Amino acid sequence: MSAAVWFITGASSGFGRSMTELVLKEGGIVVATLRQPDVLAELKAQYPTDKLLVLKLDVTKPQEIIDGFAKAEKAFGRIDVVFNNAGYGMLAEVEGTPEDKARVMFDVNFWGATNVSREAVRFFREVNKPTGGRLLNVSSVAGIKTVPALGYYTATKHGDRYFFRGAYSVLIVVAALEGVTETLASELDPEWNIKITLVEFGGFETKGRDNMVQVPAHAAYLKPSLVSAATRSYLLNTSVRIGGDAVKAIAKVYDLAQLENPPLRLPLGKDTVAGFREKLAKIVADVDRYESWSEGLTADN
Template identity: 80%
Template structure:
């Protein structure tokens, strides 16, 4: 994978920036896409064009997605891995979230990620044939569980989970395309800096409420998130090299715990009420 071409969205900061730097240090080639290319001026000065191609891309604009993949093909002739990472969070109770802000976030986290996924699959199938490729969709433990005061962010990741799993189920194995949802737990990426905030809804001001605790935690910059993002990115890099990768990869002890608790709760409810489904068949 040292000479693999990685197409990375949201390369300006967080996991996208870390992955860009990691792949370059490993000797790989990166097509780094972001809304403001000047942010990567320092990296551009360190690496030649045959190693790093920086492209302006707003994932909410489908024509820019298509154009970016076309430029990557012209420059390198292939893309081996798409790290579909662009996204951000909206801090607001469901009742208090401004709908316009929630819709804009969905345009990035869901529609943007979905359109990147679709173009990646087309590229892997038609340009890379028969080599295929790897699509790594960046999700989160909140795509499986939820965090209060992040309702629309949770929902956008839940939606990404559903569309990604469906895409994976629709693939022809002959295309040699592998898809994985990377389910990050809590990692220190300074993602709180890009957090869009809405004021608390008047009905949710009670300090004992779960949403108030979430706000306090997320807005307290003195509280450092324990996960090492650099170590997590190294695991994602290794993931891209697996012959038979998982559909979902939870990363971080909190993510693993969250998965286990969610599955246990679902199974508990299923077992408790399974008798309700008996005798529902026609003519039973």
């Protein structure tokens, strides 16, 4: 079987960079996309163009996404796996988050990732037919649980590839990318042979702290006893190393791409597993406690 072709967004650092390096090491082919291609100059010098294609791509620009997939098709004829990873975080209380900053982050974390997902599905169906393909959308335990002071970041889709995912509880549970990804997966025709997985990362040490937008704390949330204040203190303490080994985590995601029947969600990290179990237990408890409230609500015929 010929080497798999991976299309990776956010390849400049973090999980995107780690996945790029791992796929190349394993003999695969990578289309590495990022806003500043020069960041990968050293890696580009190590591999020939038939192994590594570096493209400038800003996921907030839909035409650049379309063009990126077109260039990948021209170079390699197909894409086997899309690792949809581009994004960033923002440290800010919901009440203190400027709307313009929140909208910009939504453009990247939600609309950017969603438009990549849409183009990936189209490509897998129309270009790869009948082979299909694998779409791996980077998510987080923060898409299931919430984290005070990371509310809008959580709302965008989950959590991205950042070290702060997973350890705390969050304010806004509705994770936009989670919802659209699950819906998209349910809409696919099985004959297209397209498999989609949400990779739910827990806390792993990457360069997310460097990329995180920091908004000054809202005046009403300065009390040290508030959980949001504790979150700020924890995340801004640069002397603290967070969570697990990102390289080992990426190796698991690489293995995931080889599975014939991958799961819709892959919780990755003990904190993610614990977070999922806690969330599910709370949901079941609420359902059991208030199930009787739904009795007798059927409309009379």
